[in-house]
Amino acid sequence: MGTKGRDVCLWLFFTLIVACLLFSGIARIVIFAVALLMAMGILYYYTWYLPGAIERSRNMGLSMIVLIPLNALLARLLLQLDGERMSFRGAYEVHIKNGEKYALGDYLKLFTSDLETARRTLPGSVFIWETSAPLPLFVRRLVRQGSADGSAFLKNGGWPVPRFPFTELELKKGRVKHGAIIA
Numbered sequence: 001m002g003t004k005g006r007d008v009c010l011w012l013f014f015t016l017i018v019a020c021l022l023f024s025g026i027a028r029i030v031i032f033a034v035a036l037l038m039a040m041g042i043l044y045y046y047t048w049y050l051p052g053a054i055e056r057s058r059n060m061g062l063s064m065i066v067l068i069p070l071n072a073l074l075a076r077l078l079l080q081l082d083g084e085r086m087s088f089r090g091a092y093e094v095h096i097k098n099g100e101k102y103a104l105g106d107y108l109k110l111f112t113s114d115l116e117t118a119r120r121t122l123p124g125s126v127f128i129w130e131t132s133a134p135l136p137l138f139v140r141r142l143v144r145q146g147s148a149d150g151s152a153f154l155k156n157g158g159w160p161v162p163r164f165p166f167t168e169l170e171l172k173k174g175r176v177k178h179g180a181i182i183a
Helices: 002-022 026-059 072-081 104-121 137-149
Strands: 065-070 090-096 125-131 152-156 177-182
Touching: 002 026, 002 065, 002 072, 002 090, 026 065, 065 072, 065 104, 072 090, 072 125, 090 104, 104 125, 104 137, 137 152, 137 177
Parallel strands: 090 125
Antiparallel strands: 065 090, 125 177, 152 177
């Protein structure tokens, strides 16, 4: 699912609730049932999916980043919406947890170490991110090398998927970059 899948579920849930108010009869029941499925998807994300991803990341030895598994179809859609074509086996969203508590030098070292560990552990996977935090030299080198063969990219701005309100509080406007690398 990932956070982009969560955002899609949130948008659909609230759109369906509004649509439920506009219709009557059997259409209202069907729309409400689909809205309930979206609500269950959101509940699943927060109660099982995200805590499981955090635990798996800690078990892999990652200290600062969390890898949230992303559906391969959604990952391909995100990449295609951005004009990128990549072939991969697995897809993960990279999330930084508690990065603000570290000094910049320590943050960059931990981020680099965690990403190198993830690349060794999950070969052939694509790692997708959207952040306003500084990226380590390691990532920028991979992007420079990978831009030629299509195995990495980095672009200014967020992903071309609208974020749900109040889910982007940790991003600093104007400094957001998004990208992906293949291990």
